[in-house]
Amino acid sequence: MSIGQIFVQPPIFGFPQTLHSGILAPLLPIFLMMDFLRQLEESGFATWVRESNSLLAYPSVLFLHTVGMGFVAGISALIDLRILGCASDVPLGDMRKFLPYMWAGFWLNAATGIVLFILDATTKAISPVFYTKMAFIAMAVVVAFLIRNHVFRDPLVDKRPIERYGKILAFASIVCWMGAITAGRLLAYVGPGVVSAGGR
Amino acid sequence: MSLANQAHLHLLLNHFPTIGTIIALGLYLVAILANHEYLKRACLGIFLIIALLSLPVYMSGKAAQEAIEGQPGITGGLIERHQDAALLAFVFMEITGAFAWLGLWQFRRVLRLARWNVLTVFVLSIVTFGLMARAANMGGEIRHPEIQATAATEGATVPDTEWLQTASIASFVNTRAWAWPATETLHFMGLCLLLGVVLIVNLRMLGVMKNVSFSAVHRLLPWGILGFGINLTTGWLFFITVPEQYTQNIALHWKMALVMVAGVNALYLTVFDEPWALGPGDDAPLTAKVIAASAIFLWLGVIYFGRMMPFIGGSF
Amino acid sequence: MQLAFGVAVRVIVVMAIVGVIGYLIDRSQSRRSL
Numbered sequence: 001m002s003i004g005q006i007f008v009q010p011p012i013f014g015f016p017q018t019l020h021s022g023i024l025a026p027l028l029p030i031f032l033m034m035d036f037l038r039q040l041e042e043s044g045f046a047t048w049v050r051e052s053n054s055l056l057a058y059p060s061v062l063f064l065h066t067v068g069m070g071f072v073a074g075i076s077a078l079i080d081l082r083i084l085g086c087a088s089d090v091p092l093g094d095m096r097k098f099l100p101y102m103w104a105g106f107w108l109n110a111a112t113g114i115v116l117f118i119l120d121a122t123t124k125a126i127s128p129v130f131y132t133k134m135a136f137i138a139m140a141v142v143v144a145f146l147i148r149n150h151v152f153r154d155p156l157v158d159k160r161p162i163e164r165y166g167k168i169l170a171f172a173s174i175v176c177w178m179g180a181i182t183a184g185r186l187l188a189y190v191g192p193g194v195v196s197a198g199g200r
Numbered sequence: 201m202s203l204a205n206q207a208h209l210h211l212l213l214n215h216f217p218t219i220g221t222i223i224a225l226g227l228y229l230v231a232i233l234a235n236h237e238y239l240k241r242a243c244l245g246i247f248l249i250i251a252l253l254s255l256p257v258y259m260s261g262k263a264a265q266e267a268i269e270g271q272p273g274i275t276g277g278l279i280e281r282h283q284d285a286a287l288l289a290f291v292f293m294e295i296t297g298a299f300a301w302l303g304l305w306q307f308r309r310v311l312r313l314a315r316w317n318v319l320t321v322f323v324l325s326i327v328t329f330g331l332m333a334r335a336a337n338m339g340g341e342i343r344h345p346e347i348q349a350t351a352a353t354e355g356a357t358v359p360d361t362e363w364l365q366t367a368s369i370a371s372f373v374n375t376r377a378w379a380w381p382a383t384e385t386l387h388f389m390g391l392c393l394l395l396g397v398v399l400i401v402n403l404r405m406l407g408v409m410k411n412v413s414f415s416a417v418h419r420l421l422p423w424g425i426l427g428f429g430i431n432l433t434t435g436w437l438f439f440i441t442v443p444e445q446y447t448q449n450i451a452l453h454w455k456m457a458l459v460m461v462a463g464v465n466a467l468y469l470t471v472f473d474e475p476w477a478l479g480p481g482d483d484a485p486l487t488a489k490v491i492a493a494s495a496i497f498l499w500l501g502v503i504y505f506g507r508m509m510p511f512i513g514g515s516f
Numbered sequence: 517m518q519l520a521f522g523v524a525v526r527v528i529v530v531m532a533i534v535g536v537i538g539y540l541i542d543r544s545q546s547r548r549s550l
């Protein structure tokens with residue numbers, strides 16, 4: 001029996017004992033959290049989004065999540081490509097003006113992402129693919145801040161070649177967003193709760 | 201749009217990649233011989249537009265197949281052969297269009313058409329026309345037994361000799377678990393590249409990052425075209441792998457219509473004087489701003505209908 | 517997991533090729549102040 005299967009079963013006699021004192025004891029906090037996640041998943045809001053036939057429900061959340069992805073990963077990618085030396089006609093310092101749009105996409109996806117998570121909380125919370133995606137996003141955000149500090153805040157940013165550290169950051173940023181996108185897509189194909197051939 | 205209407209659309213539109221290409225090719229030859237730069241550029245533009253139009257030609261062809269296959273007098277093998285020949289022609293048409301766009305883009309920046317590009321487009325367009333004519337002829341044979349070269353009649357087997365075989369490609373995607381998710385992931389990445397460029401270029405027109413000239417952000421356009429190319433390729437892969445999911449999907453029809461219109465916007469940004477004249481600190485004229493805003497909405501609309509395909513289209 | 521790995525590798529390869537093509541096209545345009 002896999003870990004995932006244990007958690008989607010209802011509590012059975014003897015099971016709580018294993019959690020409190022047996023080999024599964026370290027997993028107790030997760031199990032308690034599962035109750036909370038199940039409540040979220042079965043809440044009125046989550047049920048409406050998931051089961052409503054309205055285009056304003058699940059389809060719209062997905063649509064907005066896609067738009068947010070385009071904004072955040074797209075603008076980030078182009079800034080990164082510029083740091084790596086492409087389109088050198090564009091002054092890098094001036095590209096800061098696009099950062100608010102990038103972060104707008106990020107926050108749109110944080111919000112829609114939370115909704116998407118709630119719809120399926122008990123499954124997502126035990127999915128390694130989900131945590132992989134979150135890890136990539138966390139790294140991408142950290143790298144974005146590093147780029148802001150080391151590249152955009154450099155007063156000589158457009159007056160001398162970008163140093164190697166900046167280029168490594170830019171490359172890392174691209175890799176992180178690509179990882180997030182890939183992990184995101186794989187959520188429908190790999191991990192607990194996947195029915196059959198996912199997205200198709 | 202019903203299958204029958206799409207079949208009709210196919211018969212209407214297929215004249216563009218065939219007759220349109222030969223006319224453009226003829227004009228292009230004249231332009232090369234007379235060394236007429238403006239005419240050369242006009243032909244590049246025509247090749248680009250025909251390459252765009254070839255998308256609905258190809259897709260409506262699939263719908264036309266579904267509309268008539270199984271009818272008396274229709275040999276499925278002839279349709280398959282036509283489809284495969286059309287696929288090869290379509291690939292070359294898109295490559296020709298890509299190089300034509302590149303030439304137009306480069307011209308804007310260096311004020312002359314690169315000689316290698318002129319020659320490449322010329323050779324590619326000849327090959328494309330040849331392949332299109334061949335595919336068109338095979339298409340004609342589907343309904344017109346009087347033009348068939350041999351005495352082969354309905355039911356006779358058609359040799360399986362095409363280089364690119366739609367059925368093999370579809371089968372490849374269907375039999376490998378990684379293929380569909382990988383294609384979807386690439387489609388998302390292409391979307392990000394494309395939307396990123398669309399946003400930066402059009403938001404500049406709307407006043408963001410104003411002290412940068414348009415000619416500077418113009419340099420980003422090839423990345424947008426690359427993103428579009430990824431999505432064209434992956435989108436096509438989706439389409440031929442599970443056509444029944446798509447040929448009657450109204451959301452996809454809307455998506456492709458918007459892509460066509462948005463494609464014209466790309467031409468505007470690439471070659472027109474109005475955006476190019478925007479210098480550092482300049483505020484764009486109202487018409488340019490309207491075009492820029494509508495471009496962003498068009499591409500958001502493309503994403504919308506793409507995302508809605510399982511829901512509005514309802515065929516998943 | 518094998519599926520995830522298979523997808524990721526192929527996606528990386530394709531995007532790397534795309535990146536190289538884009539970079540080459542970009543480099544063909546050396547800085548011109550037009």
